[in-house]
Amino acid sequence: MTEALAVDGRSLTLDQFIEVSRAGRPVALAESAWPGIDASRKAVEQAVRAGRPVYGITTGFGGLSHQVIPATETRALQLSLLRSHASGTGHALPAEVVRGMLLLRANALSRGHSGVRRELVERLLEFLNQGLVPYVPEQGSVGASGDLAPLAHLSLTLIGEGEFVTSAGHRVPAAEIHRQLGLKRLELAEKEGVALINGTSLMTSYLALSVADGRELLAAAEVAAALSFDALRGDPTSLDDRLGTLRNLPEQRAVAEAVRRLIHGSQLVAAGGEWHGQDPYTLRCIPQVLAATCQGLEYAERVLTPELNAISDNPVVFGTDDFVSGGNFHGQTLALALDTLALALHYLGAFAERRVARLVNPALNRGLPAFLAPTPGRSSGFMIPQYLAAALVNENQSLIHPASAASLPTSADQEDFVSMGAWAGAKLRRLIVNVQRIVAVEWIVAGQALEHRRPLTGGAGTGAAWQALRKHVAAWSEDRSSTTDIERIAAGIADGTLVRSVRAVVPF
Secondary structure, three states: OOOOEEEOOOOOOHHHHHHHHOOOOOEEEOHHHHHHHHHHHHHHHHHHHHOOOOOOOOEOOHHHOOOEOOHHHHHHHHHHHHHHHOOOEEEEOOHHHHHHHHHHHHHHHOOOOOOOOHHHHHHHHHHHHHOOOEOOEEEOOOOEOEOHHHHHHHHHHHHOOOEEEOOOOOEEEHHHHHHHHOOOOOOOOOOHHHHHHOOOHHHHHHHHHHHHHHHHHHHHHHHHHHHHHHHOOOOHHHHOHHHHHHHOOHHHHHHHHHHHHHHOOOOOOOOOOOOOOOOOHHHHOHHHHHHHHHHHHHHHHHHHHHHOOOOOOOOEEEOOOEEEOOOOOOOHHHHHHHHHHHHHHHHHHHHHHHHHHHHHOOOOOOOOOHHHOOOEOOEOOOHHHHHHHHHHHHHHHHHOOOHHHOOOOEOOOOEOOOOOHHHHHHHHHHHHHHHHHHHHHHHHHHHHHHHHOOOOOOOHHHHHHHHHHHOOOOOOOOOOOOHHHHHHHHHHHHOOHHHHHHHOOOOO
16 A cells, blocks of 8 residues: 655655645645644634734635624634635636645645644545545636635535536535535634635646646657657757757756767768758757756746745744734746746747658658658648647647736735736646647657658667557558547657656666
């Protein structure tokens, strides 16, 4: 049995996040978190007994923060908060995104600065262990006072309201699931509603999943580019490590080394052989362009790592009597990272599509048949997969418009500058799927081009990539629909299996 991850609010890593959100690793509240949780809860109870005006505990919210709430109504305030803020619309968020939200919220609350009870944190973790996925609609967050609407929908299920989504995609009332599992409906205590929804959990979940997927996508793009490099008989002098040394760009050197390893032993590359003049940028500048994607990923991960264990609540409890109201819930840093990562990953797709266009163009592909067709004219070969890649690049050109460039004020101008980070995350997830498909098209088309180069063969790494391709996609001997082929390879890129099969032969 897999060891449960101890959730303590301080030590969550990206790899652990992925293990829980995607692989279902069990979780448990760390005993070391208990004293902090209990102490902050005591501070809240003391403030309520004393009748102190503390934001979100004995006052209203947002533009109603000047309204003082009587002690007799402070618990009803929290319930009203969840119900009123659960106003999202749209498709249900994917299970992995919601599981990530559950983990991140529990992790933040376990740090001991939010004033909630221990049983609230444990119920969030129980949902993860039970495989329960609350219905959280995609639309509704502006990424400022936390991901309010999405987290409110998630939190309603704690009290037996709202809905869960089954593995088959059906929405079931939370009350029904509670009855089936014998779960006791939680009664929210003071501050617990605002602690549940004041946080960056959706934006952070988006970013964590996207960084993990971006790593896999970059590696797959390196392999696909190396396949095209072989198929187009590129000149490997552009991969010389001395160029990267002079450019002072370690990411460039890393990409160049990866491609050199993949094409090592190739009979196709042109150094010392047939002279074609300088290669086009899509071959000659692979290290430089993919270096930019590396840097985008590094920046996103630099933002993500501390955010996984951040406190994005408001107000925050310090000690036994110190409530500090601020703006830790604001998602601007996450929105910038999400928008930046979208641009960085877009480069992979746009770059790959240009090589696909070259591979199918008889004027540019260095002796390959037009569209790599078995019988050009009677058959169209890979004419339309290039159309698909171009269409997806065009869609991505719209998706990379930064969501965080625009702010619309909310809550009667109390929240007068918001991040729009949730939309930045949603469109990034769509863009990643598009790029996976574009890179899949390059992998397939370059693999077919290598068929036409026989008896000459590519490098050890590109040979392994070609073999991995052929396990899923047959060589093109006559025209057929390529949709299933593209989806199979895109899935292998998404889950990392294709790249792992290449790395088993040639580490890069």
